[in-house]
Amino acid sequence: MEVVAVLYRVKQFFRGIFASRLSKDEVDFVKENLPEAAWELFFQMNRADKRHSMHVLKTALELFDDGFREQDFPYLSKQDAGNLRQLLIRCCLLHDVGRGSSMGPIRKSIAVLLNRFFPVWSRRYGRCDSRSYVRGLLYRYYHHGELGGELLRGIGMSTEAAIISLHHKKGRGNMLPENRKLLSILKEADGLN
Template sequence: MMQRVRQFYRAMTADITPADRAFVDKSIPKAAQPLFYAMHPADQYHALHVARTALALADMSDLTVDRSMLLRCALLHDVGRVRGDLDVWGKVFTVLMDRFLPRLAEKLACPGGQGLWSKPGHAIYVYYHHAEIGAAKLRAIGLTGEAALIARHHQPPAAGDAPELCLLREADERN
């Protein structure tokens, strides 16, 4: 619960600095930058924290890690959520629905949608499927390795998972 409170506070106070922008622009390919900047600023801020945490975890680990791949994946892991699809209050709504009314949330989830529940239904859909949505966007610009990792980052751990995937999951969980 405290983790969600901390996430909400960070989302409400998110501030992307020029230094953050320079870090992102240096760390991900030019073709991926529009995907990063299409995210809500709170998601950009979150991705920056995940990236820094992932690199710190890699430094403390005995794993052989492709740090560049890890950094790209950490910065791009939420590109399936774009500004307008799932803002801060939409995320609060979807997290609460998933926690307290998961069956109803699954029924309401729909891409686009029509009628009274179109916006909340779309937000829930994006919440559940943003990893796959983001992976498709990354494949479309040729980042197939990153797409494969990101598509699996919300799935349960499995034997043989790449060290970058393990570190991404842990860094995302901590942020």
């Protein structure tokens, strides 16, 4: 099992290092599905995180389209299901905006290694933000969901903020059942990518 985890992280590192730029169609898709203030946050992310968000989106939409409305919420109208699908798109695109532009694949790898080999120390050391390279790095790594949520609340996207704030937490918060399901889809899609 340990070898599989290491290989997954190596693959993730190289996928980030060699992440391709978004195509014109992908850029247009982002602009069509996010308000301007939100797509500005999206485009501030580094290339690897933007590409990762597109992969998460593809996986999440596959999970959603495989019977979300019929299986889990048969009472939802097609319009309500469509609105939830749009909410999922926004959450997938924006789920890592809290990392900012500086948390590229190399810095993320440092945080992953510190978390793997020194979990207690790195969680404690990364509890608060700092100008210290390592402390600031760990803070962003552990708290990017909440940081992204704060950014989104600041531009009026409170529903998205509530979901994104929890995408690396164990709990599911106090939200509508449909939004809790979107959160679980986001978590699963993020974990698969």
